[in-house]
Amino acid sequence: MFLLDTLREGLADLDARGLTRRRRIADTPCAAHMTVDGRPIVGFAGNDYLGLAAHPRLVEAMAEGARRYGAGSGGSHLLGGHSRAHAVLEDELAEFAGGFVDAPRALTFSTGYMSNLATLTALAGRGTTLFSDALNHASLIDGARLSRADVQIYPHADTQALAAMLEASEASVKVIVTDAVFSMDGNIAPLASLVELAERHGAWLVVDDAHGFGVLGPQGRGALAQAALRSAHLVYLCTFGKAVGAAGAAVIAHETVAEWLLQRARPYIFTTASPPAVAHAVSASLSLIAGEEGETRRRHLDALIARTRGILARTRWQPVDSPTAVQPLIIGTNEDTLALAARLDAEGLWVPAIRPPTVPVGTARLRISLSASHSAEDIDRLEAALVRMGEPT
Ligand SMILES: Cc1ncc(COP(=O)(O)O)c(C=O)c1O
Missing domain, CATH: 3.90.1150.10 (Aspartate Aminotransferase, domain 1)
Incomplete structure (x- = not known):
């Protein structure tokens, strides 16, 4: 069949280029x-940086969470799926990693990919310019595309180039987005300079700390805590599938930002909340990480x-x-x-x-x-x- 042949040709082409996974x-x-x-x-190969994925305390917390709340959440966060386990975890996260902003609030997601789509589509849109590091993770690239904002890619970690682009921009809303730890290179973004640029140009600074949360900074509070940064312009993304040893993600920001995401972010609203047992296990992991x-x-x-x-x-x-x-x-x-x-x-x-x-x-x-x-x-x-x-x- 023609349609299958087209796919077979595509697969053969990937293979010929050494790109089959x-x-x-x-x-x-x-x-x-x-x-x-x-x-x-x-x-x-994995990202279980602290070796917690099979830790007995997490395994037990997952089992206890399942006994207490069942296997599935049963609905989206806004339609019945938001459990006590999610609510407790959000408070813990705001307390643990929200020190970079006044009135921090956390919102949990089932994956980091979803949290990134949610954040960028809710903060950016038509008329917005999104400034994205050339080596950002695919989920940020996809979030930027989905947002329909004008996307400008700045050379990797090049804050001078970014400053010139911000200077030249006439967009009413500007959003800078960066990995904190670049996932395929391991280097850390120039976060202090990025905060300075965000403040000077009235831009949001979205920092994806998927690979730093749990490992960097005092008690593993993450890359922003390591750099001792504080700014109302910051929006922080952390994931739980890596150092935390479980699954899921959170956005932490000023409570108004979190409320905006809750009201407007489609990848938050139109999906089933992750199992409460996972949130319960993440809480257990946070206490191990901090201790x-x-x-x-x-x-x-x-x-x-x-x-x-x-x-x-x-x-x-x-x-x-x-x-x-x-x-x-x-x-x-x-x-x-x-x-x-x-x-x-x-x-x-x-x-x-x-x-x-x-x-x-x-x-x-x-x-x-x-x-x-x-x-x-x-x-x-x-x-x-x-x-x-x-x-x-
Ligand atoms: C920098 C970065 N952001 C986001 C994600 C996505 O997180 P998740 O695996 O929870 O979807 C990953 C990797 O998976 C990542 O490396």
């Missing part, structure tokens, strides 16, 4: 040591990051200057990156090959994602494999 099946929880596709493997256990895990993670940076700097490929748990090694072509990932896989190390469109063409990379659940021996194995692979064959 493949799912792998895990039979064990997300952790440093997993069984994947039936084999034991050391995982460097002694979180501190110990962050310290261990920091040591692994420092060691891995040293290892990557000695390979013949190009590391990225990343202070976070995301440690990329830029290889270049899709084929070379896939070949290296396959060799690591043969040694029992799962390091994903990241290719376009996730990263710019010609910068395909291995994305080594570190977790507090990794041991020093896991990093020894990675180092030994990279050294062997870097030797002339």
